[in-house]
Amino acid sequence: NAGVTQTPKFRILKIGQSMTLQCAQDMNHNYMYWYRQDPGMGLKLIYYSVGAGITDKGEVPNGYNVSRSTTEDFPLRLELAAPSQTSVYFCASSHGTALSYEQYFGPGTRLTVT
């Protein structure tokens, strides 16, 4: 099992550009999540999905969009990148039930917007 994979590992964007962060998992998990982590801070939930075709906003969804067409993939789209979106982005997955809640994280994408 590869677990949760993310691409790219690093990216530098100019203000106003767009990009898609890729996330895939091979554990057949229903739940998938996107977080951002700013320096010295905890993880903030951007969007999450409880299954294919179902997505919902987290704490900080503005400036982002997601889709979940398959169980395995959960891409995050940034439109019109802004310096405030400079952060480390983590994708995670889990079974999502109260007793099987361990989240597995990808290695992260380090994004800089200049």
Place this chain on the structure above:
Amino acid sequence: RKEVEQDPGPFNVPEGATVAFNCTYSNSASQSFFWYRQDCRKEPKLLMSVYSSGNEDGRFTAQLNRASQYISLLIRDSKLSDSATYLCVVPSGTGGSYIPTFGRGTSLIVHP
């Protein structure tokens, strides 16, 4: 009160010391709690789960105090390799749908 609060530290301790971190939460309906470990510039990884009063795994003990709404993580005989940030996670939700809320983490530095 914030949903999940942690003292950011850093906690600076010598090898062999015992150190404890607390995490307070606001949602009294939460049933399960988690501690994750995050190394510098790496992804978080699950350290311990707490579903009832507590859990122990080797040098690590997690305890839950529902009355005061906090969980604690105790590390005995600290090793240099324990240096990391420890994240408290409290899922909340209804109907079997659990969405996690992360604390900002507590930084631990173990020195020789």
